[in-house]
Amino acid sequence: MQQLKDYTGSVYGGLGHLLYAYHQAQGIAIPEKLNKVQNLERFDYAVWRDLLMDLDQKIQKPALGLEIAEHVQPKHIGIIAYIALSCENLGEALLRYHDFHRLIFDGSPLLIDIQNDFFSIGWNDLPMNMANQLTDEIAIALMLQFLKLFMRFEDINLHEVHFHNPAPKNVAQYEQYFRCKVRFSQEKSKVIVPIQELSRPFSQGDQTLQKLLMQQAQSLLEKLPNTTQIDQRLQQAILMGLQKNQFQIEHVATQLNLSVRQLQRHLQQQGSTYQQRMQEVRCMMAEEFLRDPHLSLQEIALLLGYSEQSAFQRAFKQWRNLTPQQWRLSQIEAVS
Incomplete structure (x- = not known):
């Protein structure tokens, strides 16, 4: 496995703006490390992980990644905002997300799989000590929260959401957010969608x-x-x-x-x-x-x-x- 010191993954600078917006909304003092990435086009994935972990230790709020994702706006994820706006349905948007995901969240490659009547899009394993529940849940929540900006979230009937990490105490909070069964201690973190959901059209109200x-x-x-x-x-x-x-x-x-x-x-x-x-x-x-x-x-x-x-x-x-x-x-x- 690739050693942590050799890992050079990065994230889109807009994610630093997202975290800044969350701090402001919660009235939390902006740490110096977060201020330093505000003018960067990209910054190290390790810095992103550390910023999340520092925030988690400071406020100790369950399902923190889900709450941070609530603040996402198109400007926070750049190119995908433009591409998703030109997509006709959920399936096309997920495929484009797969194609361009590394420009936004370079933590790990996305994997697409189709088995029986289900389509899954998930995250491959990261080097040791790089991934945790918070980084995984914010990656999945960001993807789904962004889709929520362009189509009614209630119409996306997810089959299951899987997380690699062990189950926290508040599993019900995750199932309420994703509106489906959420499983922990799984092989990979991923979202599983029934095939028929992929043809659901985007809302035409704000293209x-x-x-x-x-x-x-x-x-x-x-x-x-x-x-x-x-x-x-x-x-x-x-x-x-x-x-x-x-x-x-x-x-x-x-x-x-x-x-x-x-x-x-x-x-x-x-x-x-x-x-x-x-x-x-x-x-x-x-x-x-x-x-x-x-x-x-x-x-x-x-x-x-x-x-x-x-x-x-x-x-x-x-x-x-x-x-x-x-x-x-x-x-x-x-x-x-």
Whole structure:
């Protein structure tokens, strides 16, 4: 097993902001160690664990992780907020959470498993002394509490929640929170969901990202000559495809009920190509994401469908003759 001194896992800086918000809400003095991570994009997982343990020792409150998770907001977990807002149902959101989880909570890799009629998403073993009940419960509660922001939690009928650690005295408190059977001393900490739950749609009442994307799409369309209904649908398909890593021309053409050749011919008539149109969308959304100080360049690169941050930086320099960081700073200076 990997030794503790060799472990280099990290967590998203927004989790430090979440813990800060919890201290403020409870009227607890902010420790110096927590103050030090407030301006960090990421910080060591060991520091996160120690901050949680220090708080636990100070207030000794049962199921503390569940209570901390109640304070989570999209800004605390960055990229997943954007991605979940573009998902259509619970299953898609859980898969995206799996794909990007290490950007947020790099304590251990997430494992997905399907057996019989159940889908599970769980945490692999951490190095010795790195994981405990508090770190596990806040990891699970954060995931579920975030979903609660975008769909009615009562509609997510969990089958069971498993924790690796021994059972505490207040098991009933956990079962009341998760609204299902909670088992302790299990092989892995995980959430088990009936397969049929995965198709439950997200509430359409507050699709913030989709509204943002559509507003930006409309703004871009206004700059295009002879805009047609196909153009509008194309913009939307590219925008949503980037969020789901399904932005290749073959996939987008299928979304529009067109063949690749028909789509290429339409763009050719406008003096454009699919690659040019996609880069226009990427540039537009890059600027929008760069205005969000909670998103790192690595996260923005992933949101725009780049596998490497360096590829995004090169593309942005071509678009605006500035690096992404220079453009971000210029916007801050413009409003100050």
